[in-house]
Every structure is written in structure tokens, then in C-alpha cells.
Amino acid sequence: MNxxxxxxxxxxxxxxxxxxxxxxxxxxxxxATSTFEWFPGVRIHHxxxxxxxxxxxxxxxxxxxxxxxxxxxxxxxWAPCLSYDHGMFYLIYTDVKSRIGAFKDTHNYLxxxxxxxxxxxxxxxxxxxxxxxxxxxxxxxxKWLVNMIWDHRKGKNRFAGIxxxxxxxxxxxxxxxxxxxxxxxxxxxxEAPHLYKHNGYYYLVTAEGGTGYEHAVTxxxxxxxxxxxxxxxxxxxxxxxxxxxxxxxxxGHGCLVETHTGEWYMAHLxxxxxxxxxxxxxxxxxxxxCTWSExxxxxxxxxxxxxxxxxxxxxxxxxxxEPSAEMDHFDQSELxxxxxxxxxxxxxxxxTLKGRPGYLRxxxxxxxxxxxxxxxxxxxxxxxxxxxxxCLEFAPDHPQQMAGLILYYDTQDYLYLRVxxxxxxxxxxxxLQSKYGVYxxxxxxxxxxxxxxxxxxxxxxxxxxxxxxYALGDREASWKQIGEWTDITHLCxxxxxxxxxxxxxxxxxxxxLGGTRKHADFDYFRxxxx
Numbered sequence: 001m002n003x004x005x006x007x008x009x010x011x012x013x014x015x016x017x018x019x020x021x022x023x024x025x026x027x028x029x030x031x032a033t034s035t036f037e038w039f040p041g042v043r044i045h046h047x048x049x050x051x052x053x054x055x056x057x058x059x060x061x062x063x064x065x066x067x068x069x070x071x072x073x074x075x076x077x078w079a080p081c082l083s084y085d086h087g088m089f090y091l092i093y094t095d096v097k098s099r100i101g102a103f104k105d106t107h108n109y110l111x112x113x114x115x116x117x118x119x120x121x122x123x124x125x126x127x128x129x130x131x132x133x134x135x136x137x138x139x140x141x142x143k144w145l146v147n148m149i150w151d152h153r154k155g156k157n158r159f160a161g162i163x164x165x166x167x168x169x170x171x172x173x174x175x176x177x178x179x180x181x182x183x184x185x186x187x188x189x190x191e192a193p194h195l196y197k198h199n200g201y202y203y204l205v206t207a208e209g210g211t212g213y214e215h216a217v218t219x220x221x222x223x224x225x226x227x228x229x230x231x232x233x234x235x236x237x238x239x240x241x242x243x244x245x246x247x248x249x250x251x252g253h254g255c256l257v258e259t260h261t262g263e264w265y266m267a268h269l270x271x272x273x274x275x276x277x278x279x280x281x282x283x284x285x286x287x288x289x290c291t292w293s294e295x296x297x298x299x300x301x302x303x304x305x306x307x308x309x310x311x312x313x314x315x316x317x318x319x320x321x322e323p324s325a326e327m328d329h330f331d332q333s334e335l336x337x338x339x340x341x342x343x344x345x346x347x348x349x350x351x352t353l354k355g356r357p358g359y360l361r362x363x364x365x366x367x368x369x370x371x372x373x374x375x376x377x378x379x380x381x382x383x384x385x386x387x388x389x390x391c392l393e394f395a396p397d398h399p400q401q402m403a404g405l406i407l408y409y410d411t412q413d414y415l416y417l418r419v420x421x422x423x424x425x426x427x428x429x430x431x432l433q434s435k436y437g438v439y440x441x442x443x444x445x446x447x448x449x450x451x452x453x454x455x456x457x458x459x460x461x462x463x464x465x466x467x468x469x470y471a472l473g474d475r476e477a478s479w480k481q482i483g484e485w486t487d488i489t490h491l492c493x494x495x496x497x498x499x500x501x502x503x504x505x506x507x508x509x510x511x512x513l514g515g516t517r518k519h520a521d522f523d524y525f526r527x528x529x530x
């Protein structure tokens with residue numbers, strides 16, 4: 001047991017960090033999480049003690065590895081699997097092209113690296129039969145891919161089970177036949193498979209119940225890899241379902257790791273609603289301490305099946321990392337790890353740190369509705385109480401040119417403090433909103449601005465509401481509130497019309513709907529939490 005009082009506080013990765021895959025390489029621990037339509041693909045965090053975590057460079061940084069231009073909302077990278085075997089890191093990921101209706105186009109790939117920070121290889125195509133692929137390294141050196149299989153046919157179970165197929169390292173492809181080894185339980189929606197070998201059994205860990213409020217972790221085991229698999233008699237082993245009092249909801253999508261000190265933990269997905277069932281931070285990552293029962297089943301160390309806010313850390317000396325700086329002055333040669341772009345990689349045709357040293361310059365492209373080429377640079381919203389601030393220089397010529405500070409979920413839902421040019425007002429500022437796809441302008445009319453001045457923009461987030469502010473001139477100018485406190489609970493997975501899977505981002509963006517690529521310069525970006 002842990003001889004210190006060190007505790008793991010959940011979620012360990014706050015904000016949009018869903019579908020965790022955890023692995024160990026020596027005495028280092030890594031978690032990979034889904035990024036969906038955000039670039040670069042797959043978020044990786046590193047820890048030495050399971051308590052303190054830091055973000056590493058993402059592995060999918062090239063369009064040759066991940067081409068998401070035109071991908072639908074909540075498409076792109078689903079449920080990666082990160083593993084380590086004999087000096088090599090293996091990353092399996094899905095690029096989802098379609099997901100609404102009977103069909104899902106889900107292309108599964110593998111990249112490798114000898115260093116977790118890269119460089120990562122070009123992708124090896126595996127299959128497209130379903131999603132949530134995972135690679136298992138057996139003791140005899142053979143490698144096996146498992147993924148859920150999707151059945152589009154009328155009257156069939158769409159989540160048709162977990163299929164197993166061998167992967168040949170030498171041939172760099174799947175070989176042999178795919179075998180359905182597990183059809184799931186009555187919880188349904190069987191997905192997110194991971195295989196483990198422990199004390200002579202193969203353990204199959206899956207997610208069931210869907211990724212919402214009935215989410216759960218199911219465990220089954222077999223003496224042989226191909227089954228049959230016996231379901232844990234106390235299934236599910238982890239869930240929040242039926243316990244609306246719990247601060248951690250949506251518990252499921254589990255992945256196991258054994259520490260170098262011989263202790264077991266499960267990384268899993270959670271959500272924290274701010275109002276009713278609205279989780280504006282998206283789905284997050286938590287850790288639960290686990291034990292093995294006398295009859296060989298996995299159990300939470302707490303003795304029940306519900307996620308805890310705090311769990312005992314492993315018997316490892318705490319090893320914290322330096323916290324990230326609140327202020328980004330854009331004076332580095334490359335973007336910081338916390339920045340993301342939408343669907344497309346950053347390149348000098350639309351984003352540059354060199355065009356005006358000490359500034360971020362964005363060239364305007366398509367609208368907030370585009371699934372192709374938006375000029376948007378954003379970071380995850382990671383706290384219920386936070387604020388973000390920037391300083392903008394922008395000289396638009398007409399209403400089709402806009403720039404500013406945005407709270408963004410997807411093309412259907414955002415809240416945008418933008419500067420533009422109106423024929424009768426000249427340079428002006430206002431607030432745009434899209435709520436479940438319905439466009440609105442929240443001020444009765446835009447507010448005229450003095451020309452030739454830098455414009456400071458700020459947003460304050462308080463749980464389920466947000467408020468914007470602006471100021472003209474230098475840092476001594478006082479802030480002016482613009483608009484009212486606005487409900488932001490629509491910036492979440494829980495849409496009334498369709499399921500979706502990402503989380504809220506705070507970003508800087510520029511649009512030029514006329515195609516002339518008008519640019520805006522951002523002097524800095526500050527993000528702070530309280």
C-alpha cells in the first residue's frame with residue numbers, strides 16, 4: 001500500500017480528454033485520449049507517479065497521418081489505444097468519416113515510435129469494420145487487434161460484438177480471419193475492447209451502455225484468447241448509472257495498468273454536469289485503484305462499483321511537473337502543446353508566428369459553419385471557473401470579415417465576441433451565437449469602436465454562464481461589459497437532436513467570407529482558472 005498520504009484527485013485530466021488508454025514503459029506512464037475533429041490528433045499525457053500529469057507533443061501532426069478536412073462534427077479520431085512492447089510504442093486510432101444513420105465509415109490505422117515524443121511513423125491501414133481498435137501483445141510475441149464490429153443491417157444489433165484478428169509486424173497488416181469473441185451483455189452498446197493476460201486468464205475489458213449516463217465497464221475472461229469469455233458475475237465493475245448524487249457521472253470506457261510497484265489502476269471516462277445533465281467541459285479522464293479478488297476478478301479498491309473523487313496513489317515518490325504559464329506571448333518559434341486547430345494542421349498559409357514577431361497572425365478563411373478550412377486556434381476549457389483574454393489588431397473592410405474570441409463546441413454551437421466592419425458604423429464589436437444550429441446576434445446593435453487602437457477582449461466563464469468584456473488601448477484601460485451573462489449549457493455533448501462527443505474550447509479566430517484572406521494579429525493570450 002501507499003505509505004504516504006498522497007492521493008489522486010479526479011478527474012486527473014480535466015476538460016475534453018475522453019476515451020483514455022493508459023500504458024506503462026518502465027517507470028513512466030502515458031495516457032492517450034481522443035481528439036475527434038481537432039488537430040493534432042490524439043492527446044498524450046505523461047506521469048511518473050499517476051498523480052501529476054503533463055501534456056506531451058501529439059503524435060499525429062501530419063496530414064499524411066490524419067486528413068480530416070471535411071470530417072463531420074464529432075468525427076475524426078475516436079478512442080485511440082496506446083501500448084508499449086519491447087522498446088516500441090504502438091498507437092492505434094480511428095479516423096471516422098461518417099457516423100450518422102445506418103452506416104459508419106471508420107478507418108483504423110497504426111503508427112509507431114521508439115520515443116513517445118516522436119517522430120511517429122506514417123500510418124499502416126488496418127481495417128474499417130468498426131471502431132475502438134486496440135492492440136494486444138501476447139506473451140508469445142504475437143500481436144492481436146480487437147475492435148467492435150458495426151452491423152448496419154435492419155433488425156440487427158448495430159454493436160455486433162468484439163472481433164479478434166492477428167496483426168503481423170513483418171507484413172504490416174492484419175492476417176488470418178477475424179473472429180467474433182464476445183457479443184456483449186444485456187447492457188448493450190458493446191465497444192472499447194482491451195485485452196490483458198493475468199494469472200493464466202485473458203481478460204476482456206469493454207465499455208457498455210453507451211457513453212452517456214448509463215455508461216459502464218464490463219469485464220469477461222477466458223483461459224484461451226479466442227474464448228469463450230465468461231462475464232464477471234458482479235458486472236458491471238464500474239458505473240455511475242443509478243447514482244445521480246455522484247459528482248463523477250458517465251463512468252466507463254476503462255483501461256488497465258499495473259504499476260512498476262505491482263499496483264493496479266483503471267483509467268476511465270467521466271463527465272461532470274454543471275446543470276442537469278450538461279457537461280460543458282466534455283468527457284474527462286479519471287483513475288480508480290483496483291485489486292484482484294480471490295477468485296480472480298477485477299474489483300475497485302473501494303469495494304463497490306462507483307467512481308471516487310479521491311483514491312490512494314501508488315507507492316511511488318511524488319514527482320510533480322512545472323505548471324503551464326497562464327500567458328502566451330506568441331514569442332516562441334512554435335505553438336505550445338495546449339493549442340489546437342480545427343480539422344486542418346497549422347501552416348504558414350493561414351497561421352504564422354513569424355509574420356509579425358511577438359504576435360499570432362491568422363489569415364481569415366471560412367465561416368464557423370465550415371467543416372473544411374476554418375482559421376481557428378483554440379485550447380480546451382478545463383475548469384468551471386476561468387477567464388481568457390487577448391489583444392487584437394484588425395482592420396476589416398466589410399461585414400464578411402470578422403475576428404475575435406470564441407467559445408466553441410462545434411459548427412452548431414458557439415458563442416463569439418467578434419470585431420467586424422458595418423457599413424453604417426465602421427469598426428464595431430458584437431456577439432454572435434449559434435445554439436443547436438440556430439444563428440443569432442445577441443446585441444440589439446453592434447457597438448462602434450475607435451479605429452487605430454488595439455482591442456482587448458475577455459471572456460469570464462462561471463459554470464453554466466459566460467460573459468464578455470472589451471477594452472480599447474493599452475493594458476491600463478478599464479474593461480467594459482458587453483452583453484449579458486449568457487447560458488452556455490448548449491456547449492456540451494447533450495444535444496436534443498443528435499449525440500456528439502467533444503468539449504468546449506476557448507479560441508482565437510478570423511473569418512473572411514469574401515475570400516480575400518484579411519488577417520488579424522493577436523498580441524497575447526491569457527488563460528487562468530480559479
